[in-house]
Amino acid sequence: MDLALRPMSTSQVLDRTFHLYRNNFVLFAGIAIITPALKLISLLVQLKIFGPLVMPQQPEAFTPQFMQALIVRVLIAFVIGSVIYIVGTALASSATAYAVSMVHLGRSTTIAEAYGKVKPIFWRILGLLCRVLALTFGPFILSYVLFLGVALAMAFVAKGSSAQAAFVVVALVGGLLGFALFIGSIVWIFFALCRYALAVPACILEKLPAKYSIVRSRFLTNGAKGRIFGIILLTGLMTVILTYVLQLPALLLSNAVVMTAKTHLSMAATTWIYIADFLGGSLAGPITTIALTLVYYDQRVRKEAFDLQLMMDAMGQSAPAAPTAAASSIG
Secondary structure (H helix, E strand, O other): OOOOOOOOOOOHHHHHHHHHEEEEEHHHHHHOOOOHHHHHHHHHHHHHOOOOOOOOOOHOOOOOOHHHHHHHHHHHHHHHHHHHHHHHHHHHHHHHHHHHHHHHHOOOOOHHHHHHHHHHHHHHHOOOOHHHHHHHHHHHHHHHHHHHHHHHHHHOOOOOOOHHHHHHHHHHHHHHHHHHHHHHHHHHHHHHHHHHOHHHHHHHHOOHHHHHHHHHHHHHHHHHHHHHHHHHHHHHHHHHHHHHHHHHHHHHHHHHHOOOOOOOOOOHHHHHHHHHHHHHHHHHHHHHHHHHHHHEEEEHHHHHHHHHHHHHHHHHOOOOOHHHHHHHHHH
C-alpha cells in the first residue's frame, strides 16, 4: 500500500510488478491463460487438418498448386490468429488491470470476479482495442498499400512510350517516398504503443468510453513515454526469451537452433513448439499488463495527486461513524 501512495521510479515499478506477480501468481496466470489457450487450440486444430508445414527445397517445387495451398493456409492462420489475439487481449488485459488495481491497493479479488467486472463492458473494451490497433498500425498498412501502388505504376509505365526515363523517375520517387513512409510508420508504431499503453486501464478502472480512454491515455503518458517504452521492451524480451528457451529442445531435436523456412519439424516437434508458445505466453504474458497498470496509477499520483484522493475517500467513508458513536453514547 505504501508504494501505491507515492511516485515510483521505473525500477520500483518493475520491482512492484514482480512482487505482485509472485505473490498472486495463480490469479494473474489464471487470468492471462485465456489467449494462449485459445491460440494453442486453434494451432493444434490447424496442425491436425493441414499437418506440419514443409517448404520445398528445390525452386521448381514451388508450383502454382503449392503456392495456392500455402496462401490459403497463411490466410486462415492470420484471420483466426487475429481474432483470437484481439478478443483474448481485450478480455485478459482488462481483467488483469482490474486485478492489479485490487491487489495493488491492498484488497483481494478472484479470477471470476475480475472477469465479472469486464463482462458488462467487454464490447467497449473490444472497440477500444480495435481503435488502438488501427491508430498504431494504420500508417504501416497505408505505406504498404502505397508500395504496391508504386509497383503497379512502374509496371504500367514500363509498357508505355518513353518507358525507360519514366520508369526511372517513378522508381526513384516512389522508392524514396515509400522508404521514408515505411521508416516513419515503424517509428510511429513504437510511439503509438507508448502513447496508448494506458487506454485499457483507464477504460476498465474509470469506466470511460473508448474515445475518452484514448484521450485519457494521451494525457497520462505525456512525459512518460520513455519509461513506458523501456518497460514494454524489457517485458517483451522476457516473454520472447522464455518462449525460446521452452522451444529450444524441439529445435535441437530438429537440428536447428533457429527456426527458418528450411527447418523441417516433425508432428511431435511442431506440437511442442506450440505448447512452449502457450507456456511462455501464460507465464510471462501478464507481466507487461501488470507493469503498465502500475504505471497508470503512478502517473495519476504524479499528475493528479491520486494518493490524496485515496486518503480523502478513506476519510469520507470513516467520517459518518463518529456521529453514530456519539449518539449512542448520549442515549
